[in-house]
Amino acid sequence: MAAKLILSMDGAVIKEYPLNKERMTIGRKAHNDIVIDNLAVSGEHAAVVTILHDSFLEDLDSTNGLQVNGAATKKHFLQNNDLIEIGKHKLKYINDQVSQTSSADFEKTMVLRAPVKTSSEATTEASGFMKTQINTPTDAQIERTGRFDVSATVPVAPTSVEVVAPTPAVPAPTVAPPLVAVVQILTGPNAGKELELVKSLTTLGKPGVQVAVLTKRPHGFFITHVEGVNHPLVNGQALSDQPHQLNDHDVIELAGVKMEFYFKG
Amino acid sequence: MKINEALEIVSLSNPGMVRSHNEDSVAAEPACGLVVLADGMGGYNAGEVASGIAVSVVATEISHRLQQASPVARDVESGEELGLQLLRDNVRKANASIYQAAQSQPQYAGMGTTIVSAVFYDNRAVVAHIGDSRMYRLRGDVLETITRDHSLLQEQIDSGMISVEDARLSKNKNLVTRAVGIDADVEPEIHVHDVILGDIYLLCSDGLNDMVEDEDIQSTLYAMQGNLPMAAEQLVQMANDNGGRDNVSVILVKVKGDFAVPQGWWASLMNWFKK
Numbered sequence: 460m461a462a463k464l465i466l467s468m469d470g471a472v473i474k475e476y477p478l479n480k481e482r483m484t485i486g487r488k489a490h491n492d493i494v495i496d497n498l499a500v501s502g503e504h505a506a507v508v509t510i511l512h513d514s515f516l517e518d519l520d521s522t523n524g525l526q527v528n529g530a531a532t533k534k535h536f537l538q539n540n541d542l543i544e545i546g547k548h549k550l551k552y553i554n555d556q557v558s559q560t561s562s563a564d565f566e567k568t569m570v571l572r573a574p575v576k577t578s579s580e581a582t583t584e585a586s587g588f589m590k591t592q593i594n595t596p597t598d599a600q601i602e603r604t605g606r607f608d609v610s611a612t613v614p615v616a617p618t619s620v621e622v623v624a625p626t627p628a629v630p631a632p633t634v635a636p637p638l639v640a641v642v643q644i645l646t647g648p649n650a651g652k653e654l655e656l657v658k659s660l661t662t663l664g665k666p667g668v669q670v671a672v673l674t675k676r677p678h679g680f681f682i683t684h685v686e687g688v689n690h691p692l693v694n695g696q697a698l699s700d701q702p703h704q705l706n707d708h709d710v711i712e713l714a715g716v717k718m719e720f721y722f723k724g
Numbered sequence: 725m726k727i728n729e730a731l732e733i734v735s736l737s738n739p740g741m742v743r744s745h746n747e748d749s750v751a752a753e754p755a756c757g758l759v760v761l762a763d764g765m766g767g768y769n770a771g772e773v774a775s776g777i778a779v780s781v782v783a784t785e786i787s788h789r790l791q792q793a794s795p796v797a798r799d800v801e802s803g804e805e806l807g808l809q810l811l812r813d814n815v816r817k818a819n820a821s822i823y824q825a826a827q828s829q830p831q832y833a834g835m836g837t838t839i840v841s842a843v844f845y846d847n848r849a850v851v852a853h854i855g856d857s858r859m860y861r862l863r864g865d866v867l868e869t870i871t872r873d874h875s876l877l878q879e880q881i882d883s884g885m886i887s888v889e890d891a892r893l894s895k896n897k898n899l900v901t902r903a904v905g906i907d908a909d910v911e912p913e914i915h916v917h918d919v920i921l922g923d924i925y926l927l928c929s930d931g932l933n934d935m936v937e938d939e940d941i942q943s944t945l946y947a948m949q950g951n952l953p954m955a956a957e958q959l960v961q962m963a964n965d966n967g968g969r970d971n972v973s974v975i976l977v978k979v980k981g982d983f984a985v986p987q988g989w990w991a992s993l994m995n996w997f998k999k
Contacts (some may be wrong), residue, residue: 510885554895568765568855568930571901625830672947
């Protein structure tokens, strides 16, 4: 299904425009793809460039400018449900095409090919090839190498979503509610300092000398000895070479410094 | 220092959390400083076949040749070093093999693969790639991508159409503009990089960089530089923890010593005595 723009004024829908051309113009004059007959709108006000599943909005040096989601913009990469304002008119951008990255099937890498490519062109292909793709997307082909039939190449109009028809999204991995965990230093010159474990990996120590890492994983926090002669202690017990899951109020000792791990709630 | 002593190499390949097949292939030939990684595409098991052919052609052919010849030997006609020449020729040879298999056997029709491969010699890394498998370099605490994807998205970034930040939101991921085995011939992109002691090189399939932010790759490599096998496991684990929607493969190469090829008559003589 193609992405579309829904034109409305004062909450009343006027018309829907599927984005089925590579470039669609918005303006007051009659030759535009989306005509908004209002004096606040420039003759050629803006353009929407669509490449496969992505659309870009561009101001064509209009007198009164463009707003997207309340902010003035010259150029904008449109996202689903973006609201474009031109004077009193509103254009809502709808693109419920499931993102390629949210479905296993979409994620199959595909080869995008120019219709004719001789080996002599291949060396200098990059820029020229891009031109072919962008300016005349209908001439290009996407080859689904993920399919069995080599002839199953589908001409790609910006709208031809058959190429990557929506399939049920992959069930999201079950993720525990985000926990805020903290390490507080108990001894030494930095005693009292707190370190929130927000990143997926937090380093303790110095690379090349003594390092342990605290990793944030979907099912909890782990401490792992990476390098150094002395393995860190957790509650007085030396760590093995395996990751060790941390529990609330565990006491870690690394290079003589004690620190406490706990969940903030 | 001999190349196999100067480099520490670790490789790991994992099907991820969603896919049943692993279409990635990896290989390392420490004796000649060669690493190669490929991410195959194609129906049924054709993806594995394509990446498998690519990796085995490049690994066996190059290591075989470098057993008898020096990678710095220059070709009389082109003036090119053997190491670079071998890399380019064998990526093209892999391309021809896959293309022929795809043409002759219907179940392999349309298969192809990305490839990223490096030959380390004389304190340099010669890197060839096709498609969106990447090579990164950690130098000091700075992580850089030293290959540039052959993908629609990268071309859009290059032409200024989309910013690097916006590119993360793009729905046009996974469209490569160049691949091995799709056409009768292919031109690999090849660059030569100087190597510094302590550098860590990461070759990976897009199953890593699509799932794990560069920032997290950087912090992992930096923190775990003293324990390369653990770093590789951590990278794969992070990709899987974030959903693991694709096969994920990594090869890590750490530069632990000087591996300059001795120059001049004295060095040659010493080298001769060592044999």
